[in-house]
Amino acid sequence: MALRIWASSTANALKLSCASKPHLSLSRCFSTVLDGLKYAESHEWVKHEGSVATIGITDHAQDHLGEVVFVELPEPGGSVSKGKGFGAVESVKATSDVNSPISGEIIEVNTKLSEAPGLINKSPYEDGWMIKVKPSSPTELESLMGSKEYTKFCEEEDASH
Amino acid sequence: MPACIHELFVEFIVSVYHRHHHTYMHAFGIGLTGLVVALGYLMKQKNHHISLPLQLLLPRRFGITDSSFYVCGPALKDIKGKSPSLKFERRKKNTRPGILVRQLHIEEQLLRTSSENWCIINDGTNDPTIVMGFSGKPAELLEIESVLHDQVPVIRRFTGGGTVIVDHQTIFVTFICNKETVPDLQPYPRPIMSWSSSLYSKVFGGIGDFHLRENDYVFGNHKFGGNAQSITKNKWIHHTSFLWDFDVRNMAYLKLPKLAPAYRSARGHLDFICRLKDYMPRSTFIDKTVEAAGTQFSLRSLELEAVVTCSETEFRPSTRFLTNEELAAAAAAVSEQQLGLP
Numbered sequence: 001m002a003l004r005i006w007a008s009s010t011a012n013a014l015k016l017s018c019a020s021k022p023h024l025s026l027s028r029c030f031s032t033v034l035d036g037l038k039y040a041e042s043h044e045w046v047k048h049e050g051s052v053a054t055i056g057i058t059d060h061a062q063d064h065l066g067e068v069v070f071v072e073l074p075e076p077g078g079s080v081s082k083g084k085g086f087g088a089v090e091s092v093k094a095t096s097d098v099n100s101p102i103s104g105e106i107i108e109v110n111t112k113l114s115e116a117p118g119l120i121n122k123s124p125y126e127d128g129w130m131i132k133v134k135p136s137s138p139t140e141l142e143s144l145m146g147s148k149e150y151t152k153f154c155e156e157e158d159a160s161h
Numbered sequence: 162m163p164a165c166i167h168e169l170f171v172e173f174i175v176s177v178y179h180r181h182h183h184t185y186m187h188a189f190g191i192g193l194t195g196l197v198v199a200l201g202y203l204m205k206q207k208n209h210h211i212s213l214p215l216q217l218l219l220p221r222r223f224g225i226t227d228s229s230f231y232v233c234g235p236a237l238k239d240i241k242g243k244s245p246s247l248k249f250e251r252r253k254k255n256t257r258p259g260i261l262v263r264q265l266h267i268e269e270q271l272l273r274t275s276s277e278n279w280c281i282i283n284d285g286t287n288d289p290t291i292v293m294g295f296s297g298k299p300a301e302l303l304e305i306e307s308v309l310h311d312q313v314p315v316i317r318r319f320t321g322g323g324t325v326i327v328d329h330q331t332i333f334v335t336f337i338c339n340k341e342t343v344p345d346l347q348p349y350p351r352p353i354m355s356w357s358s359s360l361y362s363k364v365f366g367g368i369g370d371f372h373l374r375e376n377d378y379v380f381g382n383h384k385f386g387g388n389a390q391s392i393t394k395n396k397w398i399h400h401t402s403f404l405w406d407f408d409v410r411n412m413a414y415l416k417l418p419k420l421a422p423a424y425r426s427a428r429g430h431l432d433f434i435c436r437l438k439d440y441m442p443r444s445t446f447i448d449k450t451v452e453a454a455g456t457q458f459s460l461r462s463l464e465l466e467a468v469v470t471c472s473e474t475e476f477r478p479s480t481r482f483l484t485n486e487e488l489a490a491a492a493a494a495v496s497e498q499q500l501g502l503p
Binding site: 083091093 | 294295296319320321322323345346347349350351352353354376388389390391392393394420
């Protein structure tokens with residue numbers, strides 16, 4: 001982890017970048033973006049299947065946050081609002097808000113994250129899912145980014161810093 | 162508008178008053194000396210600059226005639242469960258006023274509700290206080306029996322990071338910034354940490370082999386500054402507790418953390434940390450920190466009355482004291498676990 005931080009800092013200082021890879025690290029040079037998901041500018045993803053939407057944070061986010069050591073999640077039965085925080089992840093020294101890309105009722109939370117918060121790092125789009133929601137306004141999904149748009153968003157964000 | 166900033170200054174004045182009139186620091190509730198410096202934000206736009214000057218808040222004299230002091234406002238609700246109001250409440254002597262909790266409440270409120278950028282420098286708290294990070298587990302981090310026996314206050318703060326024990330010898334420096342404030346800075350933990358170390362590099366200027374080691378400020382391989390952050394959708398906070406000096410006896414309240422930086426190499430507390438006072442005078446450090454901030458931000462001064470307000474707010478901070486019952490329950494749970502009890 002320390003070596004990775006050093007490499008990332010050095011790369012940033014030297015303004016190194018891969019032409020097709022927005023992020024340089026020892027483990028890999030790019031963040032995974034999955035097709036079929038929708039993405040928020042605050043780096044959360046939504047997978048809409050029928051009447052249920054699953055939400056988590058993206059590979060880009062987990063990579064930039066570092067090792068996740070704690071996850072704070074809401075209780076099922078509560079509600080989330082588009083753009084508002086519903087929980088937080090702690091990564092060594094920082095707590096970071098997690099915002100919901102859509103509004104709705106929370107029907108399930110990933111209880112495995114209490115014992116294994118690192119699932120967010122290892123499997124951000126699958127085992128590291130955070131909450132499942134019943135969307136109250138399905139049209140909100142339309143305002144989110146698709147995979148290509150989000151990939152470009154991440155590249156531009158990394159390139160501008 | 163930040164609530165209860167003036168509360169810090171009221172207590173600053175009380176602290177000054179008491180320090181001149183009493184020999185023993187711990188005989189009374191000693192106010193927290195606070196110097197709040199608003200950090201201006203220099204925003205470059207196409208053809209013009211918009212800059213906010215540094216807002217230096219100067220404490221005002223209050224007519225304190227006895228050893229009691231006044232606190233005010235919304236913070237009371239968090240500590241005592243009373244309804245927030247604009248009235249002043251008189252506290253008895255020797256009560257622990259929760260000064261550090263109120264500082265953290267103010268910081269959390271500024272992070273969540275203010276659109277300004279802030280730099281807050283607080284020159285120590287009163288009694289030794291343990292401050293745990295967001296997810297800290299008392300049983301893993303504290304010698305709970307000793308903590309309870311000696312009634313050391315324990316706070317769980319809203320930022321991440323580890324556990325520290327702070328007192329009147331600690332210096333706290335906090336930066337609260339909008340995400341766009343620092344050009345080319347990505348609002349993630351590592352870039353913010355790197356930015357902070359570059360700022361403090363200007364403060365120390367090569368003294369003592371200062372650098373950022375993993376996430377700590379060190380001289381050589383000895384830690385003297387602990388960092389913690391919180392990142393929201395639009396802002397971030399980075400705050401540091403600097404070990405100006407410390408009482409070695411206080412370190413006995415803390416266990417060796419499981420999650421420790423690699424460079425610690427399993428060293429005990431006293432082999433791992435060092436004192437800032439051995440490298441720089443206290444006032445020099447604070448002056449140089451403000452000076453370093455001034456190289457990146459536009460600073461201006463403010464009259465206290467312009468920003469001081471103590472008003473009701475819907476914001477509810479998460480930072481709080483842990484109760485004796487919670488600490489005892491945590492210790493009991495560990496004992497049961499060790500005995501193999503359900």
